[in-house]
Every structure is written in C-alpha cells, then in structure tokens.
Amino acid sequence: MGRLIVVSNRVNPPADSGVGTAGGLAMALAAALREDKGLWFGWSGQTVETYTGQMSMQKVGGVTVALLDLEEQDQSEYYNGYANRTLWPLFHYRTDLVAYERSFDEGYTRVNTRFAETLLPLIGPDDLIWVQDYHLIPLARELRKRGVTNRIGFFLHIPWPARSILSTLPRHGELVEALFSYDQIGFQTEDDCENFVDYAVHDVQAVVSDGGLVEAYGKKVRAKAFPIGIDAEDFAETLKSDTAEAFRKLMVKSQAGRKMVLGVDRLDYSKGLEERFAAYETLLADNPDLHEHLFMLQIATRSRDDVDAYQDLRARLDTISGQINGAYATVDWVPLRYVNRPYRRDELAGIYRAAHIGLVTPLRDGMNLVAKEFVAAQDPANPGVLVLSQFAGAAEHMKEALIVNPLSREDMSEAIKKGLAMPLKERKARWEALYDNVRTHDVGRWRDQFVACLKAA
Structure with missing residues (x-):
C-alpha cells in the first residue's frame, strides 16, 4: 500500500513542542501522515530571486515535509494575485472586490505547473494524493499531463459559489474543467456541492449518476460534501x-x-x-x-x-x-x-x-x-x-x-x-x-x- 501525500499552498504540521499553537486541521493531517509514513508538500513561504525547482526535505513533528521556494513574481501573481484577489473574493460572493488581470492567471498556472514538476519525482505508484484548497485547483491537470495515474483527491475549504457568481470569472470553464482531472472533490456543505453540480449540468451538460458521480469533458469525478470539524x-x-x-x-x-x-x-x-x-x-x-x-x-x-x-x-x-x-x-x-x-x-x-x-x-x-x-x-x-x-x-x-x-x-x-x-x-x-x-x-x-x-x- 502506498503513502498519503498531502499538497497545500503552505505546509504547517505541528512541531514537537508546539502543543498550544497547532490548529486542528494541521494536527489531523499530520496524524494521518505519520501513520502512513506520508509526505506533506507545499510552498515554504520563502521567495528567491530566481526559481530553481529545488526543494528541501525535513522532518517536522514526525512528518516528512517537502518545501519549495517561489520567486517574488510568483508570490505576487499566484498568491496575492489570482488566489487572494481573484478567487477568494469571488468564492465569497464579493464580485465588487474581484481583480481580473491576465498576469494573475498566468502566475496561477505557472506555480501549479511548478508544483507538479517538483512533486512528480516523489510520487510512488500506489500513493494517494490529497490536494488542499483553491490555490491548487489545476494541480491534478498538470500531474495528469505528466503521466500520473494515481488517485488524486481535492478538498475545497472555502465556499463554492453559485453558477451566476462563478460565470463572472473570465475563463471560468477552464477552471471547472481542471477539477475533472481529480477522482474526488470534497466540499464543506451540501449547498457547495449542489452549486458545483448545477454549474456542471447547465454549463457543460454534465451527466450526474447516483452517489455524486459527475461526468463531463470525457471524465468522471465524484463530488461529495465532507464537513470538516475540530479535534x-x-x-x-x-x-x-x-x-x-x-x-x-x-x-x-x-x-x-x-x-x-x-x-x-x-x-x-x-x-x-x-x-x-x-x-x-x-x-x-x-x-x-x-x-x-x-x-x-x-x-x-x-x-x-x-x-x-x-x-x-x-x-x-x-x-x-x-x-x-x-x-x-x-x-x-x-x-x-x-x-x-x-x-x-x-x-x-x-x-x-x-x-x-x-x-x-x-x-x-x-x-x-x-x-x-x-x-x-x-x-x-x-x-x-x-x-x-x-x-x-x-x-x-x-x-x-x-x-x-x-x-x-x-x-x-x-x-x-x-x-x-x-x-x-x-x-x-x-x-x-x-x-x-x-x-x-x-x-x-x-x-x-x-x-x-x-x-x-
């Protein structure tokens, strides 16, 4: 049986001595990774002048962590730009605050490609890959392009907006299509899941089967609500x-x-x-x-x-x-x-x-x-x-x-x-x-x- 690989924008497993500071999500994921001898992969939070694709491996609180540095331009366009000035306000129904800039979109795609290329050598044939949140929606698509056939799941921690809100995003269809490279998509609530299915059915003529299986773009993905809790x-x-x-x-x-x-x-x-x-x-x-x-x-x-x-x-x-x-x-x-x-x-x-x-x-x-x-x-x-x-x-x-x-x-x-x-x-x-x-x-x-x-x- 393979490992569990968690991928997130930032990596934050609890340190050995950080009992009072660790959040419940970090503790739960860290426990699963320790149990499966898994890996947590993501951005270090640090920027470098020139991107090299190199990563650092370390143990934090018993969890193996792989960290990637990004360029300042990546942080500006991918993180501060598309993730936090485009997707975040849009998914929270604040269309008045959404900023659309082509460079943001390009930076978002570029960083997801860099994540995929750097993660690729670390993936074993039986590993499960679990991608976290809106920063990394295209990641499965980029991994599939590079021949990854493993099961890949995605969980969205923020709301999924209604179809009328999502359709205000330029190239919204490409964002949704990228999600169909996953095997499973998790949402916080039934309402979020229904919003996703509603878009898929009305905008791309998806076919929905029992158990939340949604078929479109010649692919199938299971969409389901998994409400998160605390420990x-x-x-x-x-x-x-x-x-x-x-x-x-x-x-x-x-x-x-x-x-x-x-x-x-x-x-x-x-x-x-x-x-x-x-x-x-x-x-x-x-x-x-x-x-x-x-x-x-x-x-x-x-x-x-x-x-x-x-x-x-x-x-x-x-x-x-x-x-x-x-x-x-x-x-x-x-x-x-x-x-x-x-x-x-x-x-x-x-x-x-x-x-x-x-x-x-x-x-x-x-x-x-x-x-x-x-x-x-x-x-x-x-x-x-x-x-x-x-x-x-x-x-x-x-x-x-x-x-x-x-x-x-x-x-x-x-x-x-x-x-x-x-x-x-x-x-x-x-x-x-x-x-x-x-x-x-x-x-x-x-x-x-x-x-x-x-x-x-």
Whole structure:
C-alpha cells in the first residue's frame, strides 16, 4: 500500500513542542501522515530571486515535509494575485472586490505547473494524493499531463459559489474543467456541492449518476460534501492546560461582573466584522439598560496586509470601533475592545470559556471552526450561547445555535439580547446538542471519510 501525500499552498504540521499553537486541521493531517509514513508538500513561504525547482526535505513533528521556494513574481501573481484577489473574493460572493488581470492567471498556472514538476519525482505508484484548497485547483491537470495515474483527491475549504457568481470569472470553464482531472472533490456543505453540480449540468451538460458521480469533458469525478470539524478531545485537553486556565481567569477578572460578547476572526471582509460592529452599536442604542453590564471583545488577527481591500477594511474598522467607544464609553467602561494581535490556540481556549456569547457571523464562510471551538470550550454546567450566521457552513449542522442573517443589524442585535437573557436550562439543552455534533463530526472523521472514499474511487 502506498503513502498519503498531502499538497497545500503552505505546509504547517505541528512541531514537537508546539502543543498550544497547532490548529486542528494541521494536527489531523499530520496524524494521518505519520501513520502512513506520508509526505506533506507545499510552498515554504520563502521567495528567491530566481526559481530553481529545488526543494528541501525535513522532518517536522514526525512528518516528512517537502518545501519549495517561489520567486517574488510568483508570490505576487499566484498568491496575492489570482488566489487572494481573484478567487477568494469571488468564492465569497464579493464580485465588487474581484481583480481580473491576465498576469494573475498566468502566475496561477505557472506555480501549479511548478508544483507538479517538483512533486512528480516523489510520487510512488500506489500513493494517494490529497490536494488542499483553491490555490491548487489545476494541480491534478498538470500531474495528469505528466503521466500520473494515481488517485488524486481535492478538498475545497472555502465556499463554492453559485453558477451566476462563478460565470463572472473570465475563463471560468477552464477552471471547472481542471477539477475533472481529480477522482474526488470534497466540499464543506451540501449547498457547495449542489452549486458545483448545477454549474456542471447547465454549463457543460454534465451527466450526474447516483452517489455524486459527475461526468463531463470525457471524465468522471465524484463530488461529495465532507464537513470538516475540530479535534474535540484534543481541544478538551487544551482547556486543562495552565495557559488556558490562566487566560480564563484573566478574562473573568477583566469582566468585573459584566457579560462578555466574543468574536474571534481573521481580519477579512468575508467575516462580516463591519456588520457585526453595527449590530452591537444597535444593541447599545436600543438597550440603554445594558450599558456598563456587558462589553464586546473582538479579536481580529491581521492578514494579507499587502492587499488593498484588507488595508481599507482595517482602516474602516478602526474608525467604527472608535466611534462606538466615543459615543458610549464612560470613565470606567469600554463597550468595545478591539484587538488585532494573534493568540495561541490554548490562550483562545481560555478566552472562549469565559465568554457568555460567541458571535460567529460571517457574510460567507466555508465552515468556520471558531463556532465549533467556542462550543467545545464551554462549561457544561453554565455554557455560553452561540450566535451563528446562516451563511456559515457550520449552520448546516449546528441548528441549536441562534441562527441570524449577518446582513441585518437588528437580527443580530436581537439574538445577542436573547442569548444574554436565555435561561440556564435552555442554554444547557442547546449546548448539549451542539457539543454532541461537534464531538461526533470531528476532524478525524472528516479525514478518514475523505481518504476512505478516495481509496475506493
């Protein structure tokens, strides 16, 4: 039996000593790679003046890692360009932010070709290849051109857009056709999978068989939803750490008897942070009796600072948060704490546990694991309430959350107020159902189901 080869834009297996920093996805993939003596291949994150095609091999946390350096032009056109200025906003339904430039498209194809050429000598005859996310959609096509006949699977971590949105992309047909070089495509939700099939049927006259087999371009690919989860058991262990407990105590002390509404996100326009701030301002405006009895903590870790849309968003959020505090703060109460620094996973676990409301309200999200981490971190005897966007993939399975429309500030404001006043009995009943789902549909199940289906493809 061959190995499992994971291919992603960046390679991030947990290091031996990085217990508190590793994400659940990295830990799950690393566990599978250690078990199969597999390989994790991707970009090192480093740039060189001239591309050489050379790679470095190393062991990280017991996982064999193969790293490739790219040129600065590659980073600009492939990563900052086509991946993050074209596909990311398009797949998150922000057609107003999409940048179409021929050089981006060329860079995207060039880097996927470089990935294929460098990976090719490492592939054994029975290896399974699992490609991760939107950066590498054409990779299977490039491998097939070079004679690779192995089973190759692809998982999309972000949403797959509706046909009307995807069709705004120049050469959208070529992007979809590239996916038919895979044996299996995984999506986060049934809705994403249906969007893909809908495009294939209406735009390229694909034939769909039982079990999600889609035939077009003279090829067949299995399309199926594999909702990702977290490692709930590992997260429970993280909660027992000294760091998590220290941060829980720090937040409880900082609350000074007030209730805490918590948001934890990467600073991104898809996360609905402006709309969330507006909803919180509406809550304060409509409920003066709540003043000085609660506060909102928004952790928004900066990302992609060299992309204009992210610079503009950060400036707007700085302004909005200042306006809210200027209008409502008193000498001993700051209604909105807005933080841009990153926190470790074990630190966040303690912060989650101290929160009364978890506010997860993206405008569009593939899954959103913060919603699941918040649930997993709660005290069973006195759990907080999850307020969740209907447009997060997690909403497909987490029905016991307070589901809201993130475009409606009134809807979100009312949900926060309802959560703050919710009786303990109802909070416990909702949490128990949510936690059962989080524990059952964990990241290990996601990984094992995808790999098993790919082996059977």
